[in-house]
Amino acid sequence: MTDSNLPSVQLANAITAQLGQLRRHLALAPPHEAAQILANVLDYDTGLLGEVTDLVETGSRFAKVHSERGVLPPEVWLALGRAANELNSVGADLYEHTGTIKQVAAPTPPSSRPAAVPVASAMVVRRRR
Numbered sequence: 001m002t003d004s005n006l007p008s009v010q011l012a013n014a015i016t017a018q019l020g021q022l023r024r025h026l027a028l029a030p031p032h033e034a035a036q037i038l039a040n041v042l043d044y045d046t047g048l049l050g051e052v053t054d055l056v057e058t059g060s061r062f063a064k065v066h067s068e069r070g071v072l073p074p075e076v077w078l079a080l081g082r083a084a085n086e087l088n089s090v091g092a093d094l095y096e097h098t099g100t101i102k103q104v105a106a107p108t109p110p111s112s113r114p115a116a117v118p119v120a121s122a123m124v125v126r127r128r129r
């Protein structure tokens with residue numbers, strides 16, 4: 001049983017609540033603002049995804065030490081290590097797209113030409129079938 005009076009547990013609970021708020025903001029945000037949120041979250045060097053990956057990696061090191069001492073089953077260490085590796089892989093996959101998301105987030109100067117109508121990619125079109 002966790003002691004919810006510990007400052008670290010209170011911090012984890014507060015962060016969890018804030019992530020829920022951020023998710024709700026993202027769901028309701030206009031495209032420009034949603035892109036800004038995503039760009040900040042997905043920035044692997046300074047964003048949330050990189051920090052969560054680092055947190056899970058730290059948890060994996062904790063689990064390694066305690067599984068070697070017999071306090072935790074080795075499966076816990078393996079699962080956390082696998083999760084850290086997967087998050088790192090996901091971060092690397094998304095890293096190449098954060099520039100595109102940041103372009104959507106950047107305000108565009110007004111143009112004298114009429115805006116081109118966006119065209120759905122083939123992948124989007126196929127998904128609608």
